Amino acid sequence: MVLEFSTWSRNNQWVQLQVSMEPGYKFQWVGRRDGHQIPQRLHAAFRTFGWKWPGKRITVLTQPPADLHAGSDAALSVAVLVGSRQWPIRVQEVYSLYGSVDLFGKILPVPGDVLPESWPASSRFHLVPMEWKRHFSGNNAVVGVGTLQDIQNFLHHGMRRDQGASVQKKEIIWPDLRLSEDLQWFFLVVAAGAHPCFLMGPPGTGKTQMARLWWKLLDVTCEGGQFLEPMPPRSAHVPIGSWLERTEGGCLFLDEVGEWPLKALEALRKPLEEAQCSTLYIAASNPCPCGFQGHASRPCTCPPGRIQAYQRRFSGPFLDRFQLYAYVQADPSDESVVWSEVRHRLKRARAMQSKRGLGLNGQLPADSLGKALLVQEAAWTDLRLWQQRTGMGERSVHAVLRVARTMADLEESVGVQPRHIRLAAHWHWSNQGLISKSDLWGPAHSWSTLGAPRSPRPQSSQP
Ligand SMILES: [Zn+2]
Structure with missing residues (x-):
């Protein structure tokens, strides 16, 4: 040839x-x-x-x-x-x-x-x-x-x-994405606010597909940058600065982070914290070496000690870089995402954000949080209570505030209400629970049993 x-x-x-x-x-x-x-x-x-x-x-x-x-x-x-x-x-x-x-x-x-x-x-x-x-x-x-x-x-x-203007945009054909009701809500929150998130779940359950769809939604609604899924590094050298630069306005998908060398994971920390960019970054990992811990029908074959060791690879400070955490699992009975509705809600939530003129909620600088949030008094009380109970740092508080603001925007609520704070706190706390409190994934405590914010039951923030 x-x-x-x-x-x-x-x-x-x-x-x-x-x-x-x-x-x-x-x-x-x-x-x-x-x-x-x-x-x-x-x-x-x-x-x-x-x-x-x-x-x-x-x-x-x-x-x-x-x-x-x-x-x-x-x-x-x-x-x-x-x-x-x-x-x-x-x-x-x-x-x-x-x-x-x-x-x-x-x-x-x-x-x-x-x-x-x-x-x-x-x-x-x-x-x-x-x-x-x-x-x-x-x-x-x-x-x-x-x-x-x-x-x-x-x-x-x-x-x-x-x-230039002579070119028409190609119509995107949206794939059939099936998610449970609460994962659909999670999906929408991340898409609306571009919140960095960590996805955990067995192989083949749609983590990569979700990341790509978030990027497509960014692209459709904000003329975003490119999608980058780098090869997992083999050493501590991670060109994270260049990755972030190249995905400005787009999406950086760090797959299989559980397999990355520890030093490579640590190398991500500082750049992710200091990044003054509009990249939506998403990390994904299997929950254990065999990949099936928490799977509905396939048993995990790892000894318990190995699961702990595997999950302990993600240090608290590393997980802190993500504002949301989800356990993703495909279930044939899940419902298809209705794309027309997603786009409709996204558009309105994005309009609320652009009216404030401070950028997307997931990337709000800490010093403009006060202006953007309009948090109700009762919601502040809830947040401080949650902070005391969990011993969370200011960084986590900021993450919770950003996510709660997006939930309020999706409901077109002017102020952030206590239920927004409570659900956001619970979602973020589940993330922290990854290391020391992996029992949080049990059905009684999983955020996914909390349901949509219309009926939140946040155990973590109740006195
Ligand atoms: Zn396993």
């Missing part, structure tokens, strides 16, 4: 890149001096998104022969990912691509490169780094891309928002 793309050469010319892929292993590029390092470097970039450098014989040729630099990385990456069928896309047109690819899959201009004056006539679209796009804001054929994922999205849908 031979694929063709246009790319930008060292002497500022658009040239044709031909990439052939055959069975075998050798990589050969006529025209790149650093050719031998490319497979390893791009492999690292691909892994950020779950792709890999394929075991193929790959030969790259430039027409006419030209001296290429790192700006041709993007074109090669796309050829390799399409050619190895990791991107299920049929490229029917010639695209011009320019940009170097860093180790996290970000598309960047090569320092010192000049902007092109003319574009190749054979290409219908020209994909360039975001930094270049702003110089061509009137030209809809020039598309700015931030990462390899953006390129894939563009090739897949053939269009993107930043192409």
